[in-house]
Amino acid sequence: MTDAKADIIARLQKDILPLQGLRSAADGLSPNMGLGTINDAFPNNCFPLGAIHEFLTGGPENAAASSGFIAGLLSSLMRNSGAALWISPRRFIFPPALKSFGITADRVVFIDVPKEKDKLWVMEEALKCSALSAVVAEIPEISFTNSRRLQLAVEQSRVTGFILRSNPRHLTTTAAVCRWQISSLTSEPEEGLPGVGFPRWKVELLKVRNGKPGAWEMMWAEGKFHHTQKPLSIICELQQKTG
Amino acid sequence: MGRRFISIWFRYLTTDWFTLREPGLKEMPFVLSASSQGRMIITAANAVAEAKGIDAGMALADARAIFPGLKVRDDQPGLAERLLYKIAGWCIRFTPIAAIDPPDGIILDVSGCAHLWGGDERYLAEIQKRLHDRGYSVRLAIADTIGAAWAIARYERGSCIVKSGMHTEALLALPPAALRLETETVERLTKLGLREISQFITMPYPTLKRRFGAHFMTRLHQALGQEEEIIQPVQPIVPYSERLPCIEPIVTATGIEMALQRLLETLCSRLQREQKGLRVAVFKGYRVDGKTQQVDIGTNRPSCNARHLLKLFEDKLSTIEPDLGIELFILQAPKVEDHYAIQEKLWEGAGGLEDLRLSELIDRLAGRIGMNAIRRYVPDEHYWPERSIKPATSLQETPASSWELKRPRPIHLLPRPERIEVTAPIPDYPPMLFRYKGKLHTIKRADGPERIEQEWWFEQGQHRDYYYAEDQEGKRYWLFRLGHYDSEKTYQWFIHGFFA
Structure with a gap:
């Protein structure tokens, strides 16, 4: 009896997801993002494409870490010679470094717009253009209405949008499907080797619609993500209680 | 199709313009004057003044003697030409090719235009009416050649429309001055008793040329359509x-x-x-x-x-x-x-940079935020970090060389390196601590130095020794020392970027 109920609930959940603008894994188009066990946290066990993801960052170091993590995701999204747009008030990204994340930097179009209003307009227009693989924008403050507009735009075009929010004054609710926080961790060079190792981050999924938030430790090496530890189950539970 | 030209003659161009600004001047005799060789000379007179026998070229004092209540305004140099330019620009609505004909005329190339207004009569009437509404008294004529149109506009009192192919006949009864000749030539013709074009048009050309010069022949041929006359349109013609x-x-x-x-x-x-x-x-x-x-x-x-x-x-x-x-x-x-x-x-639907939809998106964005805000970068073959990329000239430009990454490069690069305070133990070792924006960072791990020399053929300066450093919290930085270690401590430390 309980099995039957669980089945019904699972089926209903599957029916709800498309209504909320989430693509099902069945269409087979979504590339493997190489996120490993993080995928379990997402609805349908697959990274939500055609959706808005927001990243909270504080300080330039964590902003760089978030950029690095996003660059890792972009490399999977742009695999088939795709193009991406990176919108910022002022470009900080150093294009040659994108190479280490597997991105050909000349396939990224950088747009420098200082005005908040223009940034949102550019992002919305870009998200409507299905020729792009992804759009990244550095927008510290975004209202719920604006984020809803962006979410509606991506539901049409299936472009994935990333919003980098550095030091937001008000941590308002947004329509983004995921809220991430990436912070750098000390690298672990191989036994006995001097110097700095591969970039290592604490990847926190603070909010995910219809999924399970959690925290993981990840490393970017040899062109893909690696888990450096088992999922931190304590944090997972904590997040579930609070979130 | 035969060519057609309209010549517009502004009888009182400058005075009309002054009258537009001071409507009270319309009914009274009024002249413009400018000083010339210590005297005030009349440069233009309106219709009322001309009726009283006051003409351009008279001394102002003489004119005042004829009519003491004469109104005088200062002429502005270059005014006529300015006005003609403006009016010629306005005439674009009638034909794409409009040229000025100083000092007092405009020439329109109206080949194939008149039928849009329903024939020559209506076309001319429309232009005349519109110019008249704007306050200019004009005479205009339409003919197959610029010369003929010019002559008819200024010297013919009757019909101002010369039918196609009839311009030679129309010219016959006009005085030689209608051919736009130099004053001396006109005087010489008058002296010889040649008061109408019909009297000399039949003469053999070599004779005419010998007596009146090459300029005379050019003007005659231009009026008769035997020689092409080139006009300079006020607005260049765009083929599309x-x-x-x-x-x-x-x-x-x-x-x-x-x-x-x-x-x-x-x-x-x-x-x-x-x-x-x-x-x-x-x-x-x-x-x-x-x-x-x-x-x-x-x-x-x-x-x-x-x-x-x-x-x-x-x-x-x-x-x-x-x-x-x-x-x-x-x-x-x-x-x-x-x-x-x-x-x-x-390309459509292919995705990526070649996709038409992307270039259309960029066009739209450029329309609002400007093309300067939109950049793509291609690698440039320089080691100096600031010079290692260059903006691509177009959306389609492919990099001439591939992106090389032999040494680690930060994902965020500061636009300009910022000074930091550093404690370093011994030369060529990475620093132990550094202070950036008031915060102390203890360096736990580091790679380096990587020496990058200044490219002397671009810029003079010292080399940089870069370190890839990680602090106690696991944050990663790109630091460099500018210059050699020396006893005078001329070197400086900078932070240049953040690693992921």
Whole structure:
């Protein structure tokens, strides 16, 4: 009896997801993002494409870490010679470094717009253009209405949008499907080797619609993500209680 | 098709302009004067003054003697030419080719234009009426050659329309001055008793040339249409250009948009036929009050897609102020390139940089935020970090060299390195601690140094020794020391970027 109920609930959940603008894994188009066990946290066990993801960052170091993590995701999204747009008030990204994340930097179009209003307009227009693989924008403050507009735009075009929010004054609710926080961790060079190792981050999924938030430790090496530890189950539970 | 020209003669160009500013001057004798060789000379007189026998060229004192109540205004140098330019620009609504003919005329090349107004009579009447409404008294004539039109406008009192092919006959009864000759030549002709063109037109050309010079012959041939006369249009002719005159002036935004749409469709179908695509388009509206409103757009790759171009214009159309109404719309494509529309289909839907939808998106963005804000980078073969990339010139440009990454590079690079305070143990070792923005960082791990020399052929300066350093919290930085360690401590430490 309980099995039957669980089945019904699972089926209903599957029916709800498309209504909320989430693509099902069945269409087979979504590339493997190489996120490993993080995928379990997402609805349908697959990274939500055609959706808005927001990243909270504080300080330039964590902003760089978030950029690095996003660059890792972009490399999977742009695999088939795709193009991406990176919108910022002022470009900080150093294009040659994108190479280490597997991105050909000349396939990224950088747009420098200082005005908040223009940034949102550019992002919305870009998200409507299905020729792009992804759009990244550095927008510290975004209202719920604006984020809803962006979410509606991506539901049409299936472009994935990333919003980098550095030091937001008000941590308002947004329509983004995921809220991430990436912070750098000390690298672990191989036994006995001097110097700095591969970039290592604490990847926190603070909010995910219809999924399970959690925290993981990840490393970017040899062109893909690696888990450096088992999922931190304590944090997972904590997040579930609070979130 | 035969060519047709209109010559417009502004009988009282400058005085009319002054009368427009001071309507009270209309009914009274009034002249413009300028000082010449210590005397005040009349440079222009209005119709009332001329009726009293006051002409341009008289001394002002003489004129005052004839009519003591004469009004005088200071002439402005270059005024006539300025006015002619303005009016010629306004005349674009009647024909695309308008040229000024100083000191007091305008020439319009109206080949194939008159039928749009329903024939020569209506066309001329319309121009005359419109100029008259603006306050200028004009005489104009239409003929097959510029010379004939000029002569008829100024010397013929009767009909001002010369039928096609009849210009030689029309000229016969006019005085020789109607041929735009130099004063001396006219005087010599008069002295010889040749008071009408018919008296010498039959003479053998070599004789005429010997007696009156080459200039005389040129003018005669030009008037008779035996020699091409070249005019300099006030606005250069754009080969790809479409016009849409309106019967009623357009004032609404919807009307302007419809006009633009129609023009775009005609222009694009023409471009498509000729396998061209436009890169720059200018949309002009000629207002009833003589002012011009214009908006322009640019595209990243040649386009003849009317729907896309309309979208680009849409954002800017609101800047057009119709005021009392726009009576003529012109769409020009000053920059046109080869474009094979059929090939475009290949790129459509491919995704990536070649995708047509992306270049259309970039066009739209550029229309609002400017092309300067949109950048793509390709590698440049330099080790110096700031010079290792260069902006790509177009969306399609492919890098000449591949992206090389032999050493670690930070994902965030500061636009300008920032000073930091550093404690370093021994030369060429990474620093132990550094202070950046008031915060102390203890370095736990580091790689380096990586020495990058200044490229002396670009810039003089010292080399940089870069370190990839990680602090106690696991944050990763790109630091460098500028210059050598030495006892005078001339070196400085900087932070240049953040690693992921």
